[in-house]
Amino acid sequence: ATDVGSVGHHEFLEVASVRDGVVVLTRPPTLVYGNSGANADLAGQRVFLVRVPYFTNVTVDGTLSANPWAAVPSGLGLVVFRASGAVTVGASGAIEASALGYRSNASSCNGVSGLPGESLAPQPATAPGDCYYETPAPSREPNRGGGGGGLSNCNRYACATQALGAGGAGASYGSLGVDGANNGAQHRGGAAGALYGAASLGDWFLGSGGGAGAGGTSGPGTITSGGTGGGLVFVEAPTITVRGRIASDGRAGGDNANCSLTSGSGSGGGGSGGTIYLSATTLVLTGSTVRATGAAGGCQGGGAGGAGRLRVDCSTLDGTPCAGLSSATTTPPAFVGAR
Numbered sequence: 001a002t003d004v005g006s007v008g009h010h011e012f013l014e015v016a017s018v019r020d021g022v023v024v025l026t027r028p029p030t031l032v033y034g035n036s037g038a039n040a041d042l043a044g045q046r047v048f049l050v051r052v053p054y055f056t057n058v059t060v061d062g063t064l065s066a067n068p069w070a071a072v073p074s075g076l077g078l079v080v081f082r083a084s085g086a087v088t089v090g091a092s093g094a095i096e097a098s099a100l101g102y103r104s105n106a107s108s109c110n111g112v113s114g115l116p117g118e119s120l121a122p123q124p125a126t127a128p129g130d131c132y133y134e135t136p137a138p139s140r141e142p143n144r145g146g147g148g149g150g151l152s153n154c155n156r157y158a159c160a161t162q163a164l165g166a167g168g169a170g171a172s173y174g175s176l177g178v179d180g181a182n183n184g185a186q187h188r189g190g191a192a193g194a195l196y197g198a199a200s201l202g203d204w205f206l207g208s209g210g211g212a213g214a215g216g217t218s219g220p221g222t223i224t225s226g227g228t229g230g231g232l233v234f235v236e237a238p239t240i241t242v243r244g245r246i247a248s249d250g251r252a253g254g255d256n257a258n259c260s261l262t263s264g265s266g267s268g269g270g271g272s273g274g275t276i277y278l279s280a281t282t283l284v285l286t287g288s289t290v291r292a293t294g295a296a297g298g299c300q301g302g303g304a305g306g307a308g309r310l311r312v313d314c315s316t317l318d319g320t321p322c323a324g325l326s327s328a329t330t331t332p333p334a335f336v337g338a339r
Contacts, residue, residue: 003035004120004144006045008203012052023049048073050080057085058237060093060244066231068100069206077101077206077231077274086239087280089288093244099251100231101274102146102171104209114149114168116142117209117226117269119193141191142211147171147226147269147303148190150180150214165266166190167301168211168226168253170294173197173272174309177294180211180269181301187214190269192303199335201277201311204232210253210269210305213298224267227251227295230274230308240280242288248274250295250305259299267298273308283314283322310334 014026035041058081069077077100089095104117121144142148147169169190170177174197180189190211197205207229215224230248250271258266273292292308312334314322322336 053081055083058087061090063094065096080234083237087237089242091243095246097231097248099228101206101229104226112152114212117146119144119146119208142193145193145208147211149211151188152214165214168213168269170269170303170305171208171272172306175306177306178303180303207272207274213266224254224256226268227271229271232275234277236279239282241284245289248292252295253298253302255298267302269303270295270305272305279313
């Protein structure tokens with residue numbers, strides 16, 4: 001929760017043997033996965049050893065997806081594989097990582113105000129009975145990339161007026177999300193998350209969760225969750241041809257029950273898009289959809305999520321040399337590097 005400097009670090013390693021629960025690598029890891037910039041202390045960190053399939057040729061005519069992020073080995077939100085030949089996503093095929101990333105939920109610290117979405121670290125502790133972090137920010141502020149939750153004046157159920165709550169904020173990643181809408185002076189919309197990561201994708205991240213909405217004087221049980229962030233897709237092969245879809249979009253924020261009213265409704269913020277990284281000598285994307293977009297916020301005031309990040313490494317893209325290509329070749333804008 002306090003040391004996130006190693007989040008996003010990754011490297012490909014070969015396994016020499018596995019015996020009695022011990023994995024022996026052909027070389028030691030070279031990156032840092034622990035605390036304070038070293039590997040001597042791994043306390044509190046979650047470091048995953050993930051088997052990456054290495055195929056010859058791959059054809060995807062159905063939908064290839066993964067379990068959503070759950071902070072456990074069986075739920076990492078990753079679709080990652082390599083091939084020595086050709087990878088083809090057919091016109092009816094899809095690699096789908098939308099809404100597989102960091103989460104949001106409808107829980108609250110006091111039954112009324114919403115909490116921020118999940119991001120690079122667990123949510124900070126709140127002061128007992130209140131919707132304020134112990135040091136020092138109110139809960140409407142973001143949890144790094146996760147959108148801030150809507151804040152109500154109804155701490156400890158001491159509600160005044162304004163029956164409708166304020167909106168949760170959109171999560172951020174490659175671009176900023178949108179603040180949640182206020183409802184008068186007493187119910188404040190959440191603040192959008194902060195940018196993180198880099199266009200070069202040296203580190204890999206999931207998209208973040210949107211902030212939950214605030215329930216207003218309608219009280220407990222009216223909290224509306226934000227949307228989940230997008231997951232992560234990495235595909236490496238000499239030739240990658242996509243005729244169908246590769247997507248890592250965020251999920252829309254939840255709609256509060258008061259959508260028909262014109263005031264702030266306490267709806268959730270949208271999740272941010274995730275990560276897509278395609279690495280090939282020959283890359284063909286004509287006629288495809290490759291996207292990592294942020295999702296809309298819930299009705300009447302939930303903030304929209306920001307875009308994710310997309311990188312393409314290639315020698316040729318749709319028959320054109322990759323060197324010097326505009327970063328706007330794909331949607332959303334991608335980092336295009338020569339291979």
